[in-house]
Amino acid sequence: MHRKPMVAGNWKMNKSINETRDLLKEIKPLVEGIEDVTVVVCPPFVGLAIAKQELEGSQVHIGAQNMHWENSGAYTGEVSAGMLEGLAEYVIIGHSERRALFGETDETVNKKVLAAFGHGLKVIMCVGETLDENQAGKTAEVVSRQVKEGLKSVSVDQARGLTIAYEPVWAIGTGLAATPEGANDVHKKVIRPILRELFGREPGDAILILYGGSVNDKNARELFSQSDIDGGLIGGASLKAASFAAIVQAAR
Numbered sequence: 001m002h003r004k005p006m007v008a009g010n011w012k013m014n015k016s017i018n019e020t021r022d023l024l025k026e027i028k029p030l031v032e033g034i035e036d037v038t039v040v041v042c043p044p045f046v047g048l049a050i051a052k053q054e055l056e057g058s059q060v061h062i063g064a065q066n067m068h069w070e071n072s073g074a075y076t077g078e079v080s081a082g083m084l085e086g087l088a089e090y091v092i093i094g095h096s097e098r099r100a101l102f103g104e105t106d107e108t109v110n111k112k113v114l115a116a117f118g119h120g121l122k123v124i125m126c127v128g129e130t131l132d133e134n135q136a137g138k139t140a141e142v143v144s145r146q147v148k149e150g151l152k153s154v155s156v157d158q159a160r161g162l163t164i165a166y167e168p169v170w171a172i173g174t175g176l177a178a179t180p181e182g183a184n185d186v187h188k189k190v191i192r193p194i195l196r197e198l199f200g201r202e203p204g205d206a207i208l209i210l211y212g213g214s215v216n217d218k219n220a221r222e223l224f225s226q227s228d229i230d231g232g233l234i235g236g237a238s239l240k241a242a243s244f245a246a247i248v249q250a251a252r
């Protein structure tokens, strides 16, 4: 099945309002007219309104990096799915930094996924094993659990708005990307069969599986040329317009 590739930039906790505007002004002309890749940028919450202004009329999509599962209430510092409506089209959920540093679990990831879909947001759900789990040969076990638990009670209809990002934790921000074949194997042999099992063959095959972890303008082409890598979730390299645009080109 042909899947239109996606390249999404996770800016993490980087870029002030002015820097957000400047970076988007640089990115826009570099990716203008590219119809065969879905391009997404995910600035911090405070940059979303600026991004919306700046990207008016462009085909670059906007994502948030996180959200709370409740609609409103006494959750100091949190932002709900309802608050993202109209600002962001996508939301990243379950990034490994959120799991490792902010106590997110498969259960809270699942609550967030369901709340996001409930508000019509599209979800980029991150999964991936740690170095210890990898070295103990537990990659398939961990990734399967994260996918199944994270997607509990998601309907086939909601799954149309789902993208999975496989991001081995040991590859994030380390400069040590997974081998293209190794990442492809996890996509093809671990994640895709679960998506088919959960949603049926055709809907399961339509879901994008991105790779994330030290993707750059040098290694992107080889990673994306694998049969089951449908694009990338890009951290560090998404903060420079030229490298981000080169990665988008590599996905074409």
Ligand code: PEP
Binding pocket: 010, 167, 171, 172, 173, 174, 175, 212, 213, 214, 215, 233, 234, 235, 236, 237
């Ligand atoms: C990420 O944070 O999602 C990521 C993949 O980071 P990096 O590209 O910097 O490894």
